[in-house]
Amino acid sequence: MKIILDRRSNQPVYLQIRDRISQLIDCGSLPSGARLPSIRGLAEMAQVNKLTIVEAYGVLEADGLVEAKPGAGYFVNPPELRISALASQRLGAVPALRSQFAPIQEVIIPEHGVKTFADVYTAGLQAHQQPGMVNFASGFPQASELDELARITRRAMKSLEPWFGNSFPAGDWELRSQIAQLLLHQGLNLSPEDLMITNGSMDALSLVLQTHIQPGDWVVVESPTFHGFLSQLRQAKARVIGIPMTAEGMNLELLAQYLQSHRPKLIYTISTLHNPTGITTSLAHRQQLFALAEAYDCLILEDNAYEPLNFETTPAPIKALDRSHRVMYVCTFSKSLMPGLRLGYLVATGDQQTAFLERKLLQDFHTSTISQAIVKECLACGYYRHHLKHIRSLYQQKRDHMLNALTQYMPPEISWTVPEGGIFLWLQLPAHCDVQGICKAAAAQQVLPGAGPAFFPDQKGYPALRLSFSLPPEDIEQGIKILAKLLTN
Amino acid sequence: MKIILDRRSNQPVYLQIRDRISQLIDCGSLPSGARLPSIRGLAEMAQVNKLTIVEAYGVLEADGLVEAKPGAGYFVNPPELRISALASQRLGAVPALRSQFAPIQEVIIPEHGVKTFADVYTAGLQAHQQPGMVNFASGFPQASELDELARITRRAMKSLEPWFGNSFPAGDWELRSQIAQLLLHQGLNLSPEDLMITNGSMDALSLVLQTHIQPGDWVVVESPTFHGFLSQLRQAKARVIGIPMTAEGMNLELLAQYLQSHRPKLIYTISTLHNPTGITTSLAHRQQLFALAEAYDCLILEDNAYEPLNFETTPAPIKALDRSHRVMYVCTFSKSLMPGLRLGYLVATGDQQTAFLERKLLQDFHTSTISQAIVKECLACGYYRHHLKHIRSLYQQKRDHMLNALTQYMPPEISWTVPEGGIFLWLQLPAHCDVQGICKAAAAQQVLPGAGPAFFPDQKGYPALRLSFSLPPEDIEQGIKILAKLLTN
Numbered sequence: 001m002k003i004i005l006d007r008r009s010n011q012p013v014y015l016q017i018r019d020r021i022s023q024l025i026d027c028g029s030l031p032s033g034a035r036l037p038s039i040r041g042l043a044e045m046a047q048v049n050k051l052t053i054v055e056a057y058g059v060l061e062a063d064g065l066v067e068a069k070p071g072a073g074y075f076v077n078p079p080e081l082r083i084s085a086l087a088s089q090r091l092g093a094v095p096a097l098r099s100q101f102a103p104i105q106e107v108i109i110p111e112h113g114v115k116t117f118a119d120v121y122t123a124g125l126q127a128h129q130q131p132g133m134v135n136f137a138s139g140f141p142q143a144s145e146l147d148e149l150a151r152i153t154r155r156a157m158k159s160l161e162p163w164f165g166n167s168f169p170a171g172d173w174e175l176r177s178q179i180a181q182l183l184l185h186q187g188l189n190l191s192p193e194d195l196m197i198t199n200g201s202m203d204a205l206s207l208v209l210q211t212h213i214q215p216g217d218w219v220v221v222e223s224p225t226f227h228g229f230l231s232q233l234r235q236a237k238a239r240v241i242g243i244p245m246t247a248e249g250m251n252l253e254l255l256a257q258y259l260q261s262h263r264p265k266l267i268y269t270i271s272t273l274h275n276p277t278g279i280t281t282s283l284a285h286r287q288q289l290f291a292l293a294e295a296y297d298c299l300i301l302e303d304n305a306y307e308p309l310n311f312e313t314t315p316a317p318i319k320a321l322d323r324s325h326r327v328m329y330v331c332t333f334s335k336s337l338m339p340g341l342r343l344g345y346l347v348a349t350g351d352q353q354t355a356f357l358e359r360k361l362l363q364d365f366h367t368s369t370i371s372q373a374i375v376k377e378c379l380a381c382g383y384y385r386h387h388l389k390h391i392r393s394l395y396q397q398k399r400d401h402m403l404n405a406l407t408q409y410m411p412p413e414i415s416w417t418v419p420e421g422g423i424f425l426w427l428q429l430p431a432h433c434d435v436q437g438i439c440k441a442a443a444a445q446q447v448l449p450g451a452g453p454a455f456f457p458d459q460k461g462y463p464a465l466r467l468s469f470s471l472p473p474e475d476i477e478q479g480i481k482i483l484a485k486l487l488t489n
Numbered sequence: 490m491k492i493i494l495d496r497r498s499n500q501p502v503y504l505q506i507r508d509r510i511s512q513l514i515d516c517g518s519l520p521s522g523a524r525l526p527s528i529r530g531l532a533e534m535a536q537v538n539k540l541t542i543v544e545a546y547g548v549l550e551a552d553g554l555v556e557a558k559p560g561a562g563y564f565v566n567p568p569e570l571r572i573s574a575l576a577s578q579r580l581g582a583v584p585a586l587r588s589q590f591a592p593i594q595e596v597i598i599p600e601h602g603v604k605t606f607a608d609v610y611t612a613g614l615q616a617h618q619q620p621g622m623v624n625f626a627s628g629f630p631q632a633s634e635l636d637e638l639a640r641i642t643r644r645a646m647k648s649l650e651p652w653f654g655n656s657f658p659a660g661d662w663e664l665r666s667q668i669a670q671l672l673l674h675q676g677l678n679l680s681p682e683d684l685m686i687t688n689g690s691m692d693a694l695s696l697v698l699q700t701h702i703q704p705g706d707w708v709v710v711e712s713p714t715f716h717g718f719l720s721q722l723r724q725a726k727a728r729v730i731g732i733p734m735t736a737e738g739m740n741l742e743l744l745a746q747y748l749q750s751h752r753p754k755l756i757y758t759i760s761t762l763h764n765p766t767g768i769t770t771s772l773a774h775r776q777q778l779f780a781l782a783e784a785y786d787c788l789i790l791e792d793n794a795y796e797p798l799n800f801e802t803t804p805a806p807i808k809a810l811d812r813s814h815r816v817m818y819v820c821t822f823s824k825s826l827m828p829g830l831r832l833g834y835l836v837a838t839g840d841q842q843t844a845f846l847e848r849k850l851l852q853d854f855h856t857s858t859i860s861q862a863i864v865k866e867c868l869a870c871g872y873y874r875h876h877l878k879h880i881r882s883l884y885q886q887k888r889d890h891m892l893n894a895l896t897q898y899m900p901p902e903i904s905w906t907v908p909e910g911g912i913f914l915w916l917q918l919p920a921h922c923d924v925q926g927i928c929k930a931a932a933a934q935q936v937l938p939g940a941g942p943a944f945f946p947d948q949k950g951y952p953a954l955r956l957s958f959s960l961p962p963e964d965i966e967q968g969i970k971i972l973a974k975l976l977t978n
Contacts, residue, residue, distance in 0.1 A: 117851065340649075365610075
């Protein structure tokens with residue numbers, strides 16, 4: 001196999017490799033079932049870093065062109081699988097299912113801490129209460145059915161002990177067993193002891209920082225990433241390295257460089273339905289990221305708050321690869337059930353469990369017994385499964401609606417991600433765009449996009465918007481039209 | 490008035506002064522309505538510190554012998570008031586209503602941090618689940634009526650917005666207004682803005698330490714004090730000064746000394762129904778403590794978790810004296826409603842509010858919406874008032890039952906406090922007692938006292954036990970009998 005690279009091209013190297021292999025598959029040079037060259041072999045041949053090949057293979061895998069067989073390598077998929085993966089795109093049902101997202105790869109090490117998350121959060125809540133606003137900025141999910149929930153709560157109250165007292169800091173044992181069962185379906189084999197119930201995922205993230213991070217420690221984040229965590233890092237007085245996202249996840253080549261040069265204590269990653277881009281990484285990407293953390297003895301904090309909102313099955317979390325208790329996994333019922341419950345959990349294995357339990361105890365003893373009882377009953381009676389099935393299909397329709405609107409109205413220089421779940425996508429704007437100006441002009445027309453800068457470690461990054469598609473179709477249509485007009489001028 | 494002091498006596502000086510004035514009142518030298526000498530005047534005359542006089546007058550006030558008139562001084566009460574205050578004791582209905590508690594006054598500055606609170610907490614929960622145990626060690630209140638609570642919860646669910654989302658970090662506005670109303674009856678005039686809803690009082694204490702205390706800062710606590718806070722201080726890497734409790738509250742003379750010598754950042758005090766002694770301080774003591782904090786520019790953290798369980802009205806919290814935003818006041822519904830809800834609040838005024846709100850947001854966004862809705866409904870429908878009235882009278886009977894049993898069975902060298910509310914009292918044992926040995930021997934007979942050492946900054950202190958009277962009368966009777974036997978041997 002011969003791959004010629006244009007090192008001066010704007011197209012990243014890994015995408016050039018992907019395109020070349022894709023061509024070879026299309027023209028039959030790489031037939032169905034053929035084994036791709038080994039990562040090391042191809043890296044030597046093309047004179048690139050191994051991680052670049054991992055990323056290229058990751059895209060091919062995500063596109064359904066090849067399959068990774070653990071321990072054996074990468075194999076070309078039969079044509080019917082390839083067609084199925086790209087079906088919607090080829091049939092024109094959903095345009096641009098294959099993301100054109102290819103942002104500049106610039107590492108960000110902010111000199112000063114980021115601005116307060118409180119302003120963004122408060123503005124978001126206020127916007128939510130304003131009638132007539134098309135609120136693309138919200139990170140909130142679809143509402144649950146309150147009638148059904150009231151019935152569930154009544155049953156939950158009956159399940160409480162007559163003496164409704166304090167509980168152990170780790171949370172209710174039965175609830176933790178139920179969650180361990182849920183996680184088994186995601187490829188995580190855990191015992192209830194490995195789980196601690198927290199006040200949403202925010203509490204879990206906060207406990208991890210308080211337990212592991214000292215002022216001055218280096219922490220790697222994806223750039224862009226969840227802005228709430230950026231503010232938590234600032235509060236913990238950590239120093240931040242923002243490694244850019246590619247269309248396949250954190251840029252692993254740059255990650256390797258900075259692991260080597262800065263020896264960070266922790267990598268914060270959102271491997272599934274990344275916030276704000278919506279990207280889900282491949283198994284290969286997860287393996288490589290984990291191998292790097294092992295090589296540099298770095299902890300991983302995997303924050304998959306949106307994981308329950310997957311449209312399709314995804315690779316198991318990075319935590320599933322972990323035999324050295326290096327990965328902490330965080331998830332929540334805030335996005336899949338309701339935020340107001342404040343019910344999430346932290347998966348931590350090994351010796352550190354004691355430290356987490358003591359810290360939770362000293363923070364607030366334990367999470368609300370009644371919130372725990374309600375989620376327990378939601379899981380026991382099948383409501384959770386039923387509700388998830390419903391909202392996943394709803395969100396998929398809404399996503400398709402937004403993709404259609406974007407394709408129809410947006411000028412060609414704008415690209416976006418195509419998330420396989422969750423409630424938002426990421427719009428990359430041309431380099432000259434004034435994001436704050438556009439947000440202001442949009443707000444004057446009752447449209448609120450999520451301003452991209454908030455998600456970058458330096459509060460700048462490249463021009464971008466996060467758009468929630470958890471809105472009525474007519475709002476999506478109208479809002480995108482208005483944004484497109486502003487972006488065309 | 491002539492007061493002769495014996496400086497070599499074991500009896501603290503302030504108690505010698507109290508006894509002398511008490512004699513003068515009894516024999517009619519100080520008639521009803523007479524004004525006591527000014528604090529400064531008597532201090533000069535007796536050649537003692539002004540704070541010693543404040544303490545002596547505080548005991549006289551607590552005993553009902555004199556009354557403090559703000560700005561005017563101290564006046565001898567008419568005999569009927571004196572009799573009413575000491576009635577139960579004199580009439581023999583409740584023996585020893587006047588506490589004989591007079592512990593040694595030894596400041597404790599622990600060299601190493603205290604042992605983990607987690608062990609004590611976990612052992613307490615486990616004991617609670619053991620049938621047949623007389624559990625004097627528990628800090629848990631009486632159970633609420635779950636049926637009534639289920640009805641309240643159903644109504645609370647109906648009050649939620651159809652969209653049951655995140656809320657502002659300070660918590661529900663209506664709930665904060667209701668609590669501000671409650672506090673008005675306690676003498677605290679606040680606006681809802683001054684209140685932040687937290688996950689029980691533990692969360693509030695934790696937020697205060699995270700916001701105000703740097704590693705190495707000196708913090709004053711009462712000795713003994715709430716052991717959970719001692720562990721929080723250790724986690725915050727604060728240095729601790731344990732100022733001994735007198736029968737009237739923290740020893741103010743020693744406090745003044747250590748404020749001068751160590752310049753602490755914060756005084757942690759439980760002014761009403763102190764944990765573990767059950768002591769409530771007088772208005773004069775509060776004024777003096779506040780004046781000292783002002784003089785040395787020190788913050789005050791007033792943690793009155795048991796305040797709602799007062800049998801009688803008590804002086805307004807220290808927070809009520811505060812015009813300089815130096816006092817933070819913490820309370821909770823854990824003791825008055827149910828611990829599992831995790832619903833408490835922090836009162837903070839002035840500039841620091843923003844810092845607290847941001848910290849709460851970054852910790853866990855906000856307290857469970859459903860816990861907030863339940864408490865709101867409990868307050869709105871009158872259940873809370875009704876429930877409090879019920880448990881206060883219940884606890885008073887239980888306390889009297891325990892005081893009777895103590896008087897009947899305990900050997901004379903044992904003294905105890907006589908709390909005017911709450912759910913426990915404090916037993917002072919002779920100096921030679923082996924507390925851990927007694928606790929072990931008691932456990933072998935199915936009786937669990939709260940071991941005193943846990944409440945001291947050095948995990949030692951003087952020999953003592955904390956005894957909860959929130960138990961069935963027959964358990965109190967049987968448990969005290971067993972303890973008395975062990976303490977007599």
